[in-house]
Amino acid sequence: MTDDLGAALAHTLQAARADRGLTVAALAESSGVSRAMISRVEREDAQPTAALLGRLAAALGMTLSELVARAEGDTRRIARRAEQPVWTDAETGYTRRAVSPPASAALELVEVELPPGAEVTYPAESYRFVDQQIWVLDGELRFVEGEQVHDLGPGDCLQLGAPADCTFVNATRSASRYLVVLDKVASPRRPR
The missing domain is CATH 2.60.120.10 (Jelly Rolls)
Structure with missing residues (x-):
């Protein structure tokens, strides 16, 4: 994952969580991912695995592809x-x-x-x-x-x-x- 995509994914996760009115604790509970890990990903302190991103995307009601596409801001x-x-x-x-x-x-x-x-x-x-x-x-x-x-x-x-x-x-x-x-x-x- 490029640094740019990593940063965009972190911001996209934060924005999607906020759009749904979820706290880090609520997202942690619905995804099974620890609050600490979610915070680290959102701060760009940790590179998420495929499984972790899949859990977070699902808890936010989207697919992993959707999450990546949103991060890239592409509408082609x-x-x-x-x-x-x-x-x-x-x-x-x-x-x-x-x-x-x-x-x-x-x-x-x-x-x-x-x-x-x-x-x-x-x-x-x-x-x-x-x-x-x-x-x-x-x-x-x-x-x-x-x-x-x-x-x-x-x-x-x-x-x-x-x-x-x-x-x-x-x-x-x-x-x-x-x-x-x-x-x-x-x-x-x-x-x-």
């Missing part, structure tokens, strides 16, 4: 590959490219590369406001959806069920590359 309807925002989680090496144009309000395409041996977990709350599919482009991906395990290969596409804690796992020796399609739904999805 075309997204050239060279201009698509790319964010890498320093902890896991998980790299996420926002493929959709920033102006896309209801549908998002996100290309992800998960390095060999990497694992990223998102809480069920992250899936509450979106309908999601995962399409594997290259490599192998193990997707753990609650108690259910899906082993996916190139060309496989999975429709996610009701919100559950989910883990993306690459247990192989080569990168896994997949496309996540997010369709924001009008009302929250029911937990299982």
